[in-house]
Amino acid sequence: MTTKRQVVFPKYHKLMEQVGENIKLARKRRKLTTVQVAERAGIARSTLYLIEKGGTGVAFGAYFNVLRVLGLQNDVLKLAADDELGRKLQDLKLLNGV
Template sequence: MGKKKQVLFPKHIDILKHMGENIKLARKRRKLTQQQVSERADIVRSTLYLIESGAPSVAIGAYFNVLRVLGLQEDFLKLAADDEFGRKLQDLDLL
């Protein structure tokens, strides 16, 4: 059975690209090469290139390891942390 391709809308692809660009800028601010980060994250350099491009096909664990190398692993805790819509639904349920 083949791997299922992720289908994303253009506005969501833009979000991933923006995140990849943020990761790339963080790497450059730390004056680290792609080779250094990929070795420390235990991924191949081409995977880091995909991460910095915002590719949706890269495993979330690889994204996490790159953030860990950059000292940004706590940013993972911010994902879905501000669930405003979910809280509104919950509040409606309480009424």
Template sequence: MNSRKAILLPKYQKIFDGIGENIKLARKRRKLTAVQVAERAGIHRATLHRVEKGDPSVAIGIYFNIFKVLNLEKDFANLANDDKLGRKLQDLDLI
């Protein structure tokens, strides 16, 4: 098993911490236990714990499965949706 630790600057780790906390709050608002969410997402309870702690080394597909269980897949679909910088760069190329 390949267990590399993802290394992030603290300001980026805070983003993952926030996502993990939001997932945990969404689970609790729905009155779902960690075991229930883990089983429905097809993951181990320890993996859900890592996600809720903001572990950036967890695969993005696992994050998606958890979002699906929580009925938040539309939120997931909005990741990188509004690429303002990319559009500006593209527009500069057109000039």
């Protein structure tokens, strides 16, 4: 079975790079090595390197496990928490009786 490669537009790579940098800074603030975090997250050190670079080919589960090791697992709840566009679309449907 072949896996489909996810395509992320170049303008969004900067966002992922910032996520990776934030994770790297969180690890360093906790004075944890890449080996420690990788082992605790159950991933290869090379995967952690990709995460800290904002790699878009890394599974979301790997990102989550690293956040968990850093005690930041609840930050995942902030993703898509403020769906402003979705609420506007819903309100339009309610106004139009659709």
